[in-house]
Amino acid sequence: MKVGLLVATKLGVKLDERDIVSAERVGPRHRSGRASGESGEGAGAGGSAERPRPLVVRVTRRALKDELIKSTRVRREGTTADLGLSAAPRPFYVNDRLTKTNRLLFNRAREAKKQLHWRFVCTKQGRVYARQEEGKARHWIRSEGDLTRVSVQPCCLEYVGL
Known part of the structure; x- marks a missing residue:
């Protein structure tokens, strides 16, 4: 404590x-x-x-x-030295504790981010969100199907004729 x-x-x-x-x-x-x-x-x-x-x-x-x-x-870059702990300084992090399902979904979303060159993938209040670039809409990722839905860009839909 x-x-x-x-x-x-x-x-x-x-x-x-x-x-x-x-x-x-x-x-x-x-x-x-x-x-x-x-x-x-x-x-x-x-x-x-x-x-x-x-x-x-x-x-x-x-x-x-x-x-x-x-x-x-x-306030990024907090270390254990800032807390007055005697051990060697190490960075500390504060994150949401995700359910197993959301943790796996978050990992898959981060992989998709690298492949599809998305700008943001994050969690907030235990939910996984993705955004393609600054100023665009944020998408709530609830399943792996949402990852493919978010990855389809409007320019590709017009090119295919949909």
Whole structure:
């Protein structure tokens, strides 16, 4: 919980202990590939034995979560050194926690972005969105079918005669 409060303070969001429902580390431990007592290369730049697992913080209100994410977009490049943690400085990120379906959909949308030269693919409030370029409409991607629908451009439709 302490780290969640530190991150919120760094981002300029007023968060109280009672605003946090739960805070827990998730996923497998990340090992550096170096056994204890072994020297040499392989531990990475910092030489630390392991990096921390992602921290999932659940807050009481969606408005608080949205404010945290919005503040993260404004204040990029936050590091653990800014939080006063003693470990080697590493960047930290604040993201939506997506469902498995939306996480896979988001990954496919990012792949399509590279292939089709889209400008933006993002998530907001747990939903996946895509935009072809600045000033164009934002499309809510709900299924893989939406990826093909968004990728078809009007100039191509006229050329085919549709």
